[in-house]
Amino acid sequence: MTITAYHDSPYEGRPHRYYFAITNDCNRACPWCSTYSSPGKKTYLLKEKFIHLLPKEGSFEIQFEGGEPTLHPDLFWMIKQSRETRRCNRVVLCTNGVVFPFLYRNNRIDNKKSKSSLKNYFLKMGHPLTIKLSLNHHLYEHDKLIFEKAKLVVDVFEDLRAIGDFKIILNVRRRNNRKYNYDKLILEHLSHYALEPYTNIFFLQAYGKNKNNKLAEKPFLVGYNFTLFNPDGKSFGNDLISRSEAMKELP
Numbered sequence: 001m002t003i004t005a006y007h008d009s010p011y012e013g014r015p016h017r018y019y020f021a022i023t024n025d026c027n028r029a030c031p032w033c034s035t036y037s038s039p040g041k042k043t044y045l046l047k048e049k050f051i052h053l054l055p056k057e058g059s060f061e062i063q064f065e066g067g068e069p070t071l072h073p074d075l076f077w078m079i080k081q082s083r084e085t086r087r088c089n090r091v092v093l094c095t096n097g098v099v100f101p102f103l104y105r106n107n108r109i110d111n112k113k114s115k116s117s118l119k120n121y122f123l124k125m126g127h128p129l130t131i132k133l134s135l136n137h138h139l140y141e142h143d144k145l146i147f148e149k150a151k152l153v154v155d156v157f158e159d160l161r162a163i164g165d166f167k168i169i170l171n172v173r174r175r176n177n178r179k180y181n182y183d184k185l186i187l188e189h190l191s192h193y194a195l196e197p198y199t200n201i202f203f204l205q206a207y208g209k210n211k212n213n214k215l216a217e218k219p220f221l222v223g224y225n226f227t228l229f230n231p232d233g234k235s236f237g238n239d240l241i242s243r244s245e246a247m248k249e250l251p
Contacts, residue, residue: 025042130169
């Protein structure tokens with residue numbers, strides 16, 4: 001397997017990126033969620049609003065996030081509409097991967113069938129495509145197979161790179177807390193599955209549900225060439241904090 005480090009850092013000349021939080025619904029309830037998302041939330045970006053908010057000229061990139069964007073029934077339609085502009089240089093999907101089509105046999109992951117299923121799933125999204133797959137202690141507590149699954153997704157993307165621009169990033173969030181040994185267990189699992197080259201690791205930041213955590217890092221921006229949209233269609237420029245607090249008020 002070819003190991004290729006890749007991080008989604010802004011670069012000079014990168015097209016403007018539009019960050020669409022298309023829902024505040026989620027199939028997990030991370031206690032530090034920066035967008036106040038959780039199971040049972042009910043705000044979904046409407047198709048007509050999405051079309052209206054797509055840029056009308058110039059090259060752009062689009063990032064789908066949430067909440068959990070794979071819960072939106074129109075996600076694939078939105079990806080298709082973005083690509084059909086012929087001006088979308090890249091689609092990025094931020095996800096916890098819970099609904100990815102893993103297949104099982106005798107209560108174990110069927111690697112061969114899962115790889116085929118995953119490959120078809122991502123091919124339907126087209127390319128250029130970047131998947132940002134979340135890994136953290138909360139997700140691990142709910143699914144002890146999460147690192148095995150991440151390894152499978154990485155292997156699939158290494159195969160897909162032979163036919164197109166497919167990139168995978170593991171967004172690893174750690175607690176900056178001695179009580180939890182700074183989530184050393186997470187790092188050990190990353191090492192065991194040889195996933196370090198694909199990771200973007202940092203400590204949790206102090207905004208959203210985590211804003212009163214004195215051990216968290218202060219929020220910081222990586223570049224400014226982006227625009228944030230919430231599931232109700234409102235824009236907050238690149239103001240992460242205002243965007244986050246507005247998400248708190250959505251049903």
